[in-house]
Amino acid sequence: MDPRTGMPRVGMVGGGQLARMTHQSAIALGQSLRVLSIGADESAALVTPDVEIGSHLDLDALTRFAEGCDVVTFDHEHVPTEHIRSLVAAGHAVHPGADALQYAQDKALMRHRLAASGLPVPPHRVLEPDSDLVAAAIDFGATHGWPVVVKTARGGYDGRGVWVLDDVPAVEAVAAELNGHLLLESFVVMKRELAAVVARSPFGQAAAWPVVETVQTDGICVEVIAPAPGLDPDVAAKASELALRIAGELGVVGVLAVELFETEVSADAPDGLLINELAMRPHNSGHWSMDGAVTSQFEQHLRAVLDYPLGRTDALAPFTVMGNVLGGPDSGPGSEVGMDERVHHLAARFPQVKIHLYGKAFRPGRKLGHVNVLGSDLPELRRIATLSASWLGTGIWDDGYEIHTGAAVPEPVDRSGTASASDQRMPDPTTRVS
Ligand code: ADP
Helix, strand or coil: CECCCCECCEEEECCCHHHHHHHHHHHHCCCCCEEEECCCCCCCCCCCCCEEECCCCCHHHHHHHHCCCCEEEECCCCCCHHHHHHHHHCCCCECCCHHHHHHHHEHHHHHHHHHHCCCCCCCEEEECCCCCHHHHHHHHHHHHCCCEEEEECECCECCECEEEECCHHHHHHHHCCCCCCEEEEECCCCCEEEEEEEEECCCCCEEECCCEEEEEECCEEEEEEECCCCCCHHHHHHHHHHHHHHHHHHCCCEEEEEEEEECCCCCCCCCCEEEEEEECCCCHHHCCHHHHECCCHHHHHHHHHCCCCCCCCCECCCEEEEEEEECCCCCCCCCCCCHHHHHHHHHHHCCCCEEEECCCCCCCCCEEEEEEEEECCHHHHHHHHHHHHHHHHHCCCCCCCECCCECCCCCCCCCCCCCCHHHHCCCCCCCCCC
């Protein structure tokens, strides 16, 4: 208990944007999130008074941090499982636990475990450390065809740690720099990528948000559409069932995001779905829920780890589109427009867009924030989300919109809500309203 409020104290290990946004939900629930952050300028450390500076790899720091927390949870999956087990042995509640989290830490372990339960995963082979990658890839390619996908079992993110290799020379070119624990996998010919995000409490209650489509560029998620447009309702139900089953079988507590490939139906994918990745924490594919669902994934994660009843997951609009704000070039056109000015102009042009910035220092390619926009005209929502996210990341309107003269580009009417976009538009910042 937090003696100041009489409310439970949740500790989140990791000071990134997920802890920052969880803190927003903690505030609404009357709580004050405690954060273990590696630095004072991390996203969550900037906004959370109850912050401890320390490493998630240091058991002493973790133990000090856990004292006085009702439950410890995570903003990332990098805490060693033996540390989690030590915390539990010392009497601390930790969710998700090590038995579950290991499958989000290690892709080889995860593939093996899910396949053993008869769940649909791409054909794969786990390599022992120091085995001959070239020989293994030739053998795997002969059975499953090329390209062959090589993944590092641990530590990959945003496509780092994934290589799609077309032929033997391509494998030879990277083999020297790839060592450690590797996974070979069939290249999946997919229709698109989906994510099924669910939450589960220790009591066993579970809740699923609508299945979403995720769009990646160069292995990085750039856009999420909730719900996945045109998804066969039977496939959507199967995707949610898969995620709920995984949450139950692995004993996940908190939010679980299951990244999926939508494919043609095959022996490997009897429902046209293959499981790619698991994340046992709030996830980028659930950011839309902050504005687009009755209960956001951050609030739900808190409810779940505290064993509160879960909140409803209904969508608040026919569609919500989330666009990730990725840092553009740090020199050249647009780079001279500061973030405050970008926010100002975005607010003026698209007042219906919800802005979520993470307070991070600018770096090209870095996830700096996201935007959400709700309505029913999907092409228009995607246009607005893409333009807005790109503007915040680069300081350039991709459609050539001229910020000082205003409507150089005609504004299509938003047919989604009660008011048209022009009804909602704020006065041009250069216009005085008397
Ligand atoms: P990370 O952990 O870095 O996010 P993922 O395993 O999720 O890595 O892979 C990143 C992206 O690479 C996926 O979103 C997908 O676009 C692509 N990818 C991964 N595995 C395969 C595969 N077997 N076949 C085709 N594309 C894949």
